[in-house]
Amino acid sequence: xxxxxxxxxxxxxxxxxxxxxxxxxxxxxxxxxxxxxxxxxxxxxxxxxxxxxxxxxxxxxxxxxxxxxxxxxxxxxxxxxxxxxxxxxxxxxxxxxxxxxxxxxxxxxxxxxxxxxxxxxxxxxxxxxxxxxxxxxxxxxxxxxxxxxxxxxxxxxxxxxxxxxxxxxxxxxxxxxxxxxxxxxxxxxxxxxxxxxxxxxxxxxxxxxxxxxxxxxxxxxxxxxxxxxxxxxxxxxxxxxxxxxxxxxxxxxxxxxxxxxxxxxxxxxxxxxxxxxxxxxxxxxxxxxxxxxxxxxxxxxxxxxxxxxxxxxxxxxxxxxxxxxxxxxxxxxxxxxxxxxxxxxxxxxxxxxxxxxxxxxxxxxxxxxxxxxxxxxxxxxxxxxxxxxxxxxxxxxxxxxxxxxxxxxxxxxxxxxxxxxxxxxxxxxxxxxxxxxxxxxxxxxxxxxxxxxxxxxxxxxxxxxxxxxxxxxxxxxxxxxxxxxxxxxxxxxxxxxxxxxxxxxxxxxxxxxxxxxxxxxxxxx
Amino acid sequence: xxxxxxxxxxxxxxxxxxxxxxxxxxxxxxxxxxxxxxxxxxxxx
Numbered sequence: 208x209x210x211x212x213x214x215x216x217x218x219x220x221x222x223x224x225x226x227x228x229x230x231x232x233x234x235x236x237x238x239x240x241x242x243x244x245x246x247x248x249x250x251x252x253x254x255x256x257x258x259x260x261x262x263x264x265x266x267x268x269x270x271x272x273x274x275x276x277x278x279x280x281x282x283x284x285x286x287x288x289x290x291x292x293x294x295x296x297x298x299x300x301x302x303x304x305x306x307x308x309x310x311x312x313x314x315x316x317x318x319x320x321x322x323x324x325x326x327x328x329x330x331x332x333x334x335x336x337x338x339x340x341x342x343x344x345x346x347x348x349x350x351x352x353x354x355x356x357x358x359x360x361x362x363x364x365x366x367x368x369x370x371x372x373x374x375x376x377x378x379x380x381x382x383x384x385x386x387x388x389x390x391x392x393x394x395x396x397x398x399x400x401x402x403x404x405x406x407x408x409x410x411x412x413x414x415x416x417x418x419x420x421x422x423x424x425x426x427x428x429x430x431x432x433x434x435x436x437x438x439x440x441x442x443x444x445x446x447x448x449x450x451x452x453x454x455x456x457x458x459x460x461x462x463x464x465x466x467x468x469x470x471x472x473x474x475x476x477x478x479x480x481x482x483x484x485x486x487x488x489x490x491x492x493x494x495x496x497x498x499x500x501x502x503x504x505x506x507x508x509x510x511x512x513x514x515x516x517x518x519x520x521x522x523x524x525x526x527x528x529x530x531x532x533x534x535x536x537x538x539x540x541x542x543x544x545x546x547x548x549x550x551x552x553x554x555x556x557x558x559x560x561x562x563x564x565x566x567x568x569x570x571x572x573x574x575x576x577x578x579x580x581x582x583x584x585x586x587x588x589x590x591x592x593x594x595x596x597x598x599x600x601x602x603x604x605x606x607x608x609x610x611x612x613x614x615x616x617x618x619x620x621x622x623x624x625x626x627x628x629x630x631x632x633x634x635x636x637x638x639x640x641x642x643x644x645x646x647x648x649x650x651x652x653x654x655x656x657x658x659x660x661x662x663x664x665x666x667x668x669x670x671x672x673x674x675x676x677x678x679x680x681x682x683x684x685x686x687x688x689x690x691x692x693x694x695x696x697x698x699x700x701x702x703x704x705x706x707x708x709x710x711x712x713x714x715x716x717x718x719x720x721x722x723x724x725x726x727x728x729x730x731x732x
Numbered sequence: 733x734x735x736x737x738x739x740x741x742x743x744x745x746x747x748x749x750x751x752x753x754x755x756x757x758x759x760x761x762x763x764x765x766x767x768x769x770x771x772x773x774x775x776x777x
Contacts, residue, residue, distance in 0.1 A: 218759055218760075218762060219759070219760070222756075222759065248737065248740065251740070251744065255744065255747075429733040430733075432733055432737060432738075432741060433733050433734055433737045435737075435741070436736075436737035436738070436740040436741040436744070437734065437736065437737045437740075438740075479759075479762065482755055482758055482759055482762075483759065485751060485755050486752070486755035486756055486759055488751075489748060489751040489752040489755055490752060492748045492751075492752075493748050493749060493752050496744055496745065496748050497745050497748060497749065652758060652759070652762050653758060
């Protein structure tokens with residue numbers, strides 16, 4: 208029994224939804240942090256190489272896997288893997304494509320709710336006039352429920368609940384009426400807000416800043432761009448810079464998540480995927496390199512210097528977005544109104560970047576429930592929304608214990624590379640390079656240059672393998688053993704892992720039940 | 733801003749924006765979804 212599947216309303220709507228999926232908080236928060244920590248211009252060279260060798264091929268592979276599965280009635284990765292590889296194990300490997308987006312959705316909505324809260328705080332002037340320690344205390348009071356010095360106990364819950372309601376109201380309205388409409392409204396707003404902020408930042412006059420040794424020097428946004436685009440050739444030999452750049456390409460394009468495949472599953476048989484895939488990647492890179500790269504770093508360098516920006520980047524993406532940027536807005540010429548407007552646009556663009564990504568993360572699970580358990584679209588949406596609220600509360604309650612960090616690492620970082628590796632092997636090697644190439648070009652509006660067949664067959668899998676091995680050795684093992692963890696956080700972090708494993712096991716069981724039902728109905732691949 | 737950095741930045745922006753404009757200009761000329769195929773012939777079959 209294969210239900211008639213929803214379809215995209217227009218080609219532009221599809222591309223904007225795909226790009227909205229890819230353009231997220233990572234473009235404006237993670238990218239500047241990674242670039243700054245890894246030497247600015249030195250980072251940008253491997254970044255572009257990874258974009259060409261891993262990012263674009265994976266984008267095509269995921270569109271291909273999605274359409275291939277969708278034509279066989281599968282809107283989520285377990286079914287897509289089963290349609291590529293007729294083996295009992297395939298669907299269980301594909302569970303990672305349900306697990307990762309669900310896990311990331313839950314904590315991502317919590318972070319997204321911060322951006323909504325800070326949009327409100329910018330409008331109400333709550334962060335106006337705060338210095339660095341006060342701005343940091345403002346963030347920490349929000350994150351730590353035991354610290355009521357600034358925010359009330361319920362404040363994070365209220366913004367989280369609003370964020371979830373908005374997300375699942377969009378999801379419940381369906382593909383064309385909800386997700387596509389959101390992308391058509393949210394993406395232009397995001398680009399307009401970002402463009403206005405970039406113009407404001409790049410037209411800042413040089414500022415006098417105080418150095419750590421007490422001396423005064425002049426700094427400007429141009430110094431930030433200099434840093435971003437001046438490579439230190441000697442540092443290119445450092446493998447960590449290459450891995451960081453490849454990792455950023457992964458996160459920014461939302462590959463290895465299961466969401467691009469879910470969106471692509473709603474394509475029709477002869478719908479183009481080659482040109483659409485590269486248009487999606489180019490939209491994301493415009494948001495990241497042209498806009499994201501010209502915003503936070505030049506602004507922060509203008510007011511804190513390169514040394515200050517590097518120190519802020521070491522504090523992570525949240526310090527950069529929720530502490531350093533509001534400090535910059537407080538210092539903007541034009542008074543309180545300019546500060547409030549810039550804060551509103553910065554956090555507003557982060558909210559739109561976040562929500563266009565989070566609705567995509569709900570899609571694999573809702574599709575899975577609809578297709579395998581006869582849920583209506585609304586029922587599936589509200590079920591996943593209910594799960595997100597219930598489990599999301601754990602993130603709010605135990606954020607300071609490292610609960611979110613565990614999920615972010617295992618699902619939102621390591622899991623992406625594992626899923627990408629598996630889908631590349633299945634789509635390129637199990638299906639076969641020739642069939643893969645033919646599949647990509649079915650209905651294609653543009654022929655991919657032939658050398659990409661070689662890249663997708665050999666270079667991309669090799670690159671992924673090196674990434675996976677390197678990360679396992681240098682990061683995954685120490686993180687698994689919790690080498691650098693504060694002992695006070697150990698109980699929370701173990702509980703966090705337990706919840707994750709429970710969700711993974713539950714999804715495995717659901718998949719088993721779903722396939723038993725399929726077998727009983729006599730449905731094939 | 734030094735010249736080398738400016739050239740690197742403008743080249744990066746040019747590559748990204750060229751792909752963006754080229755791909756969207758082609759996509760917008762395509763027939764509505766579902767009316768394919770439109771695949772051009774492979775020059776090296």
